[in-house]
Amino acid sequence: MSDFQTLREKARAFAEARNWDQFHSPKNLTMALSGEVGELQDLFQWMTEAQSHELTPDQHQAAAHEIADVQIYLLRLADKLGIDIPRAVEEKMALNEKRYPAEKVWGSSLKYTGYQREDDSAS
Amino acid sequence: MSDFQTLREKARAFAEARNWDQFHSPKNLTMALSGEVGELQDLFQWMTEAQSHELTPDQHQAAAHEIADVQIYLLRLADKLGIDIPRAVEEKMALNEKRYPAEKVWGSSLKYTGYQREDDSAS
Amino acid sequence: MSDFQTLREKARAFAEARNWDQFHSPKNLTMALSGEVGELQDLFQWMTEAQSHELTPDQHQAAAHEIADVQIYLLRLADKLGIDIPRAVEEKMALNEKRYPAEKVWGSSLKYTGYQREDDSAS
Amino acid sequence: MSDFQTLREKARAFAEARNWDQFHSPKNLTMALSGEVGELQDLFQWMTEAQSHELTPDQHQAAAHEIADVQIYLLRLADKLGIDIPRAVEEKMALNEKRYPAEKVWGSSLKYTGYQREDDSAS
Numbered sequence: 001m002s003d004f005q006t007l008r009e010k011a012r013a014f015a016e017a018r019n020w021d022q023f024h025s026p027k028n029l030t031m032a033l034s035g036e037v038g039e040l041q042d043l044f045q046w047m048t049e050a051q052s053h054e055l056t057p058d059q060h061q062a063a064a065h066e067i068a069d070v071q072i073y074l075l076r077l078a079d080k081l082g083i084d085i086p087r088a089v090e091e092k093m094a095l096n097e098k099r100y101p102a103e104k105v106w107g108s109s110l111k112y113t114g115y116q117r118e119d120d121s122a123s
Numbered sequence: 124m125s126d127f128q129t130l131r132e133k134a135r136a137f138a139e140a141r142n143w144d145q146f147h148s149p150k151n152l153t154m155a156l157s158g159e160v161g162e163l164q165d166l167f168q169w170m171t172e173a174q175s176h177e178l179t180p181d182q183h184q185a186a187a188h189e190i191a192d193v194q195i196y197l198l199r200l201a202d203k204l205g206i207d208i209p210r211a212v213e214e215k216m217a218l219n220e221k222r223y224p225a226e227k228v229w230g231s232s233l234k235y236t237g238y239q240r241e242d243d244s245a246s
Numbered sequence: 247m248s249d250f251q252t253l254r255e256k257a258r259a260f261a262e263a264r265n266w267d268q269f270h271s272p273k274n275l276t277m278a279l280s281g282e283v284g285e286l287q288d289l290f291q292w293m294t295e296a297q298s299h300e301l302t303p304d305q306h307q308a309a310a311h312e313i314a315d316v317q318i319y320l321l322r323l324a325d326k327l328g329i330d331i332p333r334a335v336e337e338k339m340a341l342n343e344k345r346y347p348a349e350k351v352w353g354s355s356l357k358y359t360g361y362q363r364e365d366d367s368a369s
Numbered sequence: 370m371s372d373f374q375t376l377r378e379k380a381r382a383f384a385e386a387r388n389w390d391q392f393h394s395p396k397n398l399t400m401a402l403s404g405e406v407g408e409l410q411d412l413f414q415w416m417t418e419a420q421s422h423e424l425t426p427d428q429h430q431a432a433a434h435e436i437a438d439v440q441i442y443l444l445r446l447a448d449k450l451g452i453d454i455p456r457a458v459e460e461k462m463a464l465n466e467k468r469y470p471a472e473k474v475w476g477s478s479l480k481y482t483g484y485q486r487e488d489d490s491a492s
Contacts (some may be wrong), residue, residue, distance in 0.1 A: 002126040003209050010216060018223060019230040021193070023292045026186070027167045029262045031291035031396075034164060034403050037157045038199075038284015044150045044479035045277035049420070052150035055204065062204045063149070065230075067197065068215035069216035070156070071208055074193055081178065083187045085194055086126050091189035093133060100141060107142040109415035146415045149275075154414035157280050159408015168400035169355035169392045172294070232292035249371040251454050256462060264469060265476040271458040272432070273413045273421035279439070280406045286446075287403060289398045298396035299451065309395070310391060310452045313443060314461035316402070317454055320439055323409075327424065329433050331440055334373050338437035339379060 002074070004085050011075045029077040035071040127208050129199070143155045152200040159192040250321070252330050267344045275323040282315040372446070373454050380444045398446040405438040 004103045016090050043062055044052050055063060060120070124132070134147055140145045167175050178186060201208050247255070261267045272343055291296050301309060323332050370378070375486045412431055414420050424432060447454050 007209060007212050013221065014216060017225045017227050020228075020232065022230070023232050025172035026178075027170055027172050027400075028291055030160070030163045030167050030175075031403075033286045034157075034160045035287040035291060036402075036428060037153070037160050038281045038287065040139050040153045041157060041277045041281040041284065044153050044273055045281060047150055049148035052153075053203070055149075060204065060206075063204055064211040065215055065218075066244055067201050067204075067206055067208065068192075069253045070197055071212050074190065074197070074217065078190050079191075080176070082184065083190055084182075085190065086130060086175050088191040089130050089194050090185040092195065093137060094190075100142045103195050104142075105141050107145070109143065109146050109178065118210040119175050119195055153412055154273075154280075154410045157277075158407045159413060160408065161404045164400045164404040168397055168404060175279060181431065205395040247472050249373045253458050260462060260465065263471045264474050266474075266478065268476070269478050271418035271421050271423075273416055273418050275414050276406070276409045276421075280410060282431075283399070283403045283406050286399045290373070290399050290479060293396055295394035297393050297394050298399075299449070300372055301395075301431040304453075306450065309450055310457040311461055311464075313447050313450075313454065314457040315457050316439075316443055318461065319437060323473060324436050326422070327429065327432055327436075329429075329436055331436065332376060334437040336432055338441065341434075342383065347452050348386045351387050351389075354392070355389065355392050 002086065006077045007071070008079050011072050012079055015076065024076055024080055026077055026080050029073055029080065033054060033070060033073040033077060036073060040066045040070070125209065130194070131198045131202050134195050135202055137138055138199065147201055147203055149203050152196055152203065156193060156196040156200060159189060159196060163193070165191045248332065253317070254321045257318050258325055261322065270322055270326055272323055272326050275319055275326065276303060279282050279316060279323060282319060285313045286316070331366040370476055371455065376440070377444045377448050380441050381448055384445065393445055395446055395449050398442055398449065402439060402442040402446060405442060409439070410433045420435060 012021075015024055040063070043059065043066065075085070078088070135144075138147055163186070166182065166189065198208070203209070258267075261270060286309070289305065289312065321331070323329075324334070381390075384393060393405070412428065432450065444454070446452075447457070
């Protein structure tokens with residue numbers, strides 16, 4: 001089994017062993033995912049960008065735990081929807097390759113719509 | 124390479140090919156992660172829990188894209204912090220096993236703190 | 247002074263008395279806002295919709311505190327950007343009146359884009 | 370009527386005129402709130418803090434619209450829970466005054482728990 005499959009099975013077994021699967025509707029899991037991302041925001045909100053690169057050991061440990069929590073709920077969400085994460089990522093990356101041609105968006109953080117708009121107005 | 128490593132390398136190469144790495148501070152990536160989770164919320168916010176299990180093909184495709192986006196930013200964030208996601212997940216799951224003993228939390232969605240509080244008041 | 251102005255001044259004085267204004271960039275305040283919304287998600291994530299209408303006194307108190315926190319950061323964010331919230335709300339509501347004509351969207355939760363798309367395909 | 374009451378009534382009337390009140394459970398409104406905050410994140414995610422203070426007219430208009438959307442859902446959420454926002458804010462601010470004494474937290478962004486911990490270890 002791949003990494004993703006292994007972790008997906010573990011997350012599923014954890015929920016089933018606690019009879020928590022009943023709470024894991026895609027809607028609820030999306031809220032739980034958002035709650036965990038909120039904890040990442042708490043960690044970084046008052047840091048400068050530079051500080052966010054230079055965490056203390058305690059902050060680094062906290063970040064690892066929060067990233068794990070986000071990953072666990074994302075695995076659960078994808079599992080409940082029958083979505084294979086690695087395949088979905090590959091597909092989205094292929095789409096992004098087309099949407100953001102490297103030579104056109106070099107060093108610019110404009111989003112796709114922004115890029116399109118800029119492109120249109122130049123034509 | 125494992126699945127996670129393969130996708131991490133692809134996400135890194137994608138950012139570097141566009142000179143976008145400069146924008147990828149952990150602070151900024153956390154905001155981007157949250158923005159993508161916001162799109163998942165948009166998808167599910169007015170659905171009932173039952174409806175969130177029964178997506179139309181278009182909704183399912185949209186969910187797959189949003190889950191992929193969340194995964195990509197999570198991979199970038201962990202990469203910039205030097206955090207190995209599968210290991211972080213394994214560690215957090217081991218912690219969760221201790222925090223939420225199956226026989227004590229069976230069928231209850233009380234969170235750890237809630238569970239602890241309930242347990243304390245019972246003693 | 248209106249309610250909004252009174253609370254805006256209080257929130258500003260609170261930050262200044264602690265020399266916290268330096269942390270209150272619009273970017274940072276947006277993250278803080280999101281962190282507080284994450285706590286609201288924690289509160290409601292495992293509840294059914296029906297349960298979310300019927301909070302216990304403790305849950306109701308927690309919701310009031312989180313709603314207050316969201317409001318305080320929203321006041322700070324608008325203050326730093328020079329945005330008058332009541333006026334912005336009036337303008338947005340006028341826009342929404344046009345976007346979602348009552349007779350066309352009655353009882354449907356389709357978003358503006360969804361509604362537009364449906365309308366287009368019907369024509 | 371105060372500003373808050375006026376806007377609360379308008380937001381309520383808007384929902385009722387469209388038969389949308391049925392979708393406005395506190396759970397769903399929390400998701401919608403989060404989705405709107407996600408759009409604020411999109412706006413600010415790649416900006417530096419300094420840039421987030423100096424928006425272009427288009428960005429400023431977008432920020433005003435998103436802040437209005439957050440405020441509208443917050444008004445709806447508080448309305449459905451019977452929470453008076455100005456009173457909840459006053460109560461929370463009084464609590465914050467005690468939690469973060471100005472002379473102790475001057476210029477420090479440590480959160481309450483962080484502050485407490487620091488204080489404990491110093492004693």
